[in-house]
Amino acid sequence: MKLLVIEDEASLRRSIVDYFTQEDFLCEQAGTFQEGIQKADNFQYDCIILDINLPGGSGLKLLDYLRKDKKPEGIIIISARDAVEERITGLDLGADDYLTKPFHLSELYARVKALIRRKYTAGSNIMEFEKLQLDLSLKILTYNSLPISLTKNEYEVLLFLITNKNRVVSRQAIAEHIYGEQADNLASFDFVYSHVKNLKRKLKEKGAGDLLQAVYGLGYKIVI
Amino acid sequence: MSKTLAQKNNRYLLTWLPIVLLLGSVLFFVMLDHHSSHMQEKQLSLKQQNIWKAFLQNPESLPGKIDGEYRITKNDEQSLDTASGYAHLTKQYSLYGNNYQLTTYIPTKEYSHLVIKVFATELFVFILLLIAIVFLNKKSSLKLWQPFYKTLESTRVYDVVNEPFIQLNNETGITEFNQLNNELNSLTDKVNLAYTNQKQFVENASHEIQTPLAIIRSKLDLLINEPGLKETTAGLLADITEANDRLSQMNKSLLILAKIDNNQFPEKTDIDVSALIGKLLATYKDHYDNFPKLSEYIETGVHLIANPALIEILFSNLIKNAVIHNISGGFINLQLTASQLIIENSGLPLTMDPSLLFERFNKGNADSKTTGLGLSLVKQICRLYYMDLEYTFANQMHTIKVNFKQA
Incomplete structure (x- = not known):
């Protein structure tokens, strides 16, 4: 499983990558808007974890870009803002899930697994x-x-x-x-x-x- | 006891004006009387002069007396008749060796009648004046104070949370009121600014705290999975995790409070409160093994128009509060009608001032499992939707009433 973590806070990004790597995920990371676009353009991932507040542009814009580009990845937004509108906008733009900071890594992992299960395992559950x-x-x-x-x-x-x-x-x-x-x-x-x-x-x-x-x-x- | 401006003003006028008018009348009467006697004296002495002149020209033909007018007598004929109703003046004259005594008369009746008539007219005018002054004063003060009452009404409506924008007219045509309104305008501007800054600070601080909290949380999640974890280390980690989670909870509550203050829950929908409360009760019964004995009366079809997230926080906090601050073997009575929600629960008396119950970080006990923000959220939500919130404690029972007063 390949995962892209787009999060500007290096320490938090490392935690996520560590946790998922231990679960045999192949993780790529990006700390800025541009880096995120670049990595998402060049590779194919099973899931993208996307922060909203990014240097260089909003994560929502990045999400919009990915969905317009018909990228099929599952996308989970992680945000410090728990505004209902933002949640709705995010989901409307095609995000699959929305998680508010601070979250437990086990929760994020469960969300990613559930998303991958929904998206890629047809039939048997x-x-x-x-x-x-x-x-x-x-x-x-x-x-x-x-x-x-x-x-x-x-x-x-x-x-x-x-x-x-x-x-x-x-x-x-x-x-x-x-x-x-x-x-x-x-x-x-x-x-x-x-x-x-x-x-x-x-x-x-x-x-x-x-x-x-x-x-x-x-x-x-x-x-x- | 306080009275309205108009009442006060009227009372002053009605107390002092009659006194002033009465004193004026007395003064007027004294003056009138003085002037009339002076005039009588003048007239008497003028008459004397005229009659004596006429007598000098023709002492023989002039009658010795005319009643009510004059009387001339030789000195030796001493006979003084004083007619009543007449004022008189007597003088001595001498002519060709004879002494004469001349007395002139004028009627006093006419004068006193005139004085009384003038005085009565004056009294009538004064009373008319009194009525006119009171009436005009009433009218004019109503008109004069109009801007003041407007200001009063606007400031009554002013509320730093719900109605922060009052713009008072600073061109009322009355300098003092212009000044007052100007001062009030700048005062409310300052209050609003301070309030905005404060709530923005809280919101920004809460947001900024989220990220470090998220980092700590993620590191703890990694740390508890480190191989070879010793029991003592695990104990420490458990404590840190719990403290960190409490901090997160508190921060979340603070953020919601700040958002309510910042009006960030504008979206409203029609909420079926009966269904919501039924659902919450079911969830809590499921959550708590020791859920107190519940007796409920829930009227069906109770609706509110509000933000669903906030209303859920409101009711769930109230129910949770009744569960957490209960005693073992206690009870909860819940009653929902179209106009109010009453939650009663058994419990120990408060150890703090009940008026502080709904304030932030006021905890009834040192229970580390609560954040001390639950009831202040309740208060803020009620305030936002103009609901009345009442707390009473009697017979070992806490009662919280929420009155729905929806506009």
């Missing part, structure tokens, strides 16, 4: 890891061919953890993934704890006890 099978269109989890019934929230947690498999995902990232970017919702970490507890119990009942691990006080991880 089933994730399989040895005995574990997750049907994304039917939202059914089976382990050893035994179905495990999950609540909506438990399913979301599981999918998020599986997408970020073999990585520690912080409780905060899970909370934000499920409950959105609602203001002042810090109490939601407690819900994450109870959802994960239930999920763990259900997995254990079907014999997949050590699949889901708690990592000290930090968060959780699914080891596959």
Whole structure:
């Protein structure tokens, strides 16, 4: 998978590239508007992560340029501005998703994966890891061919953890993934704890006890 | 007790004007009386001169007396008759060795009648004057103070958030009011500028803080995945992550507050509040394992025209507040009607001044899981849409009422 990260903040750009490289993505980076146009013109990517505030021009302009040029890449906007109009303009111009800073890398990764899945995997929508099978269109989890019934929230947690498999995902990232970017919702970490507890119990009942691990006080991880 | 300008003015006039007029009348009467006696004396002495002259020319033919006019007697004939109703003047004269006494008379009745008539007329004129002055004063002060009342009305409407633009007329035709309006104009300009600067500062600061927060967050996400992480390090990272997320939450809330202040939620739609509150309650029941015992009365079809994002923040913050600041085994009563939303919840009394409840960063307890901005968001949203917000605490129960007063 090839990814282009267009973001002017070098430190943040490096974090994104690091995270995705560890997941076997091939990453290119651009720090300015011109650099972004140049790289997007010369190569073909599976996904472009695009910041709006860029030196040399707005990311929205770049987006417009790419879409007029019939570039098929999936594009995810990352922006510090959480204005509804900007979000709508971005999506109208052909962006596939919009994420507000500050975001968790696990969330960005889940968005990119979901986008790639939507765009490039026609038909089958089933994730399989040895005995574990997750049907994304039917939202059914089976382990050893035994179905495990999950609540909506438990399913979301599981999918998020599986997408970020073999990585520690912080409780905060899970909370934000499920409950959105609602203001002042810090109490939601407690819900994450109870959802994960239930999920763990259900997995254990079907014999997949050590699949889901708690990592000290930090968060959780699914080891596959 | 305060009275209106017109009332005050009237009261002064009605107190002092009659006193002044009364004193004037007394003075007038005294003067009138003085002048009339003076005139009587003059007339009497003139009559004396004329009659004595006539007597000198012809002492024999002139009658010794005419009633009501004069009387001449020889000195030895002492007989003094004083007719009532007449003023008289007596003088001694001598002619050819004889002494005469001449008394002249004029009637006083006519004079006193005249004095009374003039005085009555004057009183009538004074009363007329009093009425006219009060009436004219009323009319003219209404007209005079017109610009002042206009200014008053404009400043009443002035609100630094919702109605910051008042342009007061500085050509009222009255110098003082022109000055007043000029001063008020520049005052509101200064207030508006200070307010704009302040809210822009908050918004810019919040935006600038987003980027470093994003960097810290991304580095923490990488750090917690470093191989060979020790438990102590993990503990530290967990604390840092939590603090950083709290900072992000706070910053987001501050940004929303700044945006409300900057009127950046202009888009409005028709919102089905009944459905929204039903949905929020369902979500929170799902989120909280320890959701308090809920009794709800939700009227169907309650609608508001407002910004959907803000209205959702408003109601979800109120419901969340009732859950978070509850006691174990507590309850929540929620009642929604077309005109108001009432949320009651059991809880401990506030440890702070209730009037500060809706102010920024005022937390009822040192709970690290709240940012202290939730209720100030509620307040700002209510203010934006002219909704009344009321808080009371009684019988171990917090009550928050939101009255929808949509224009």
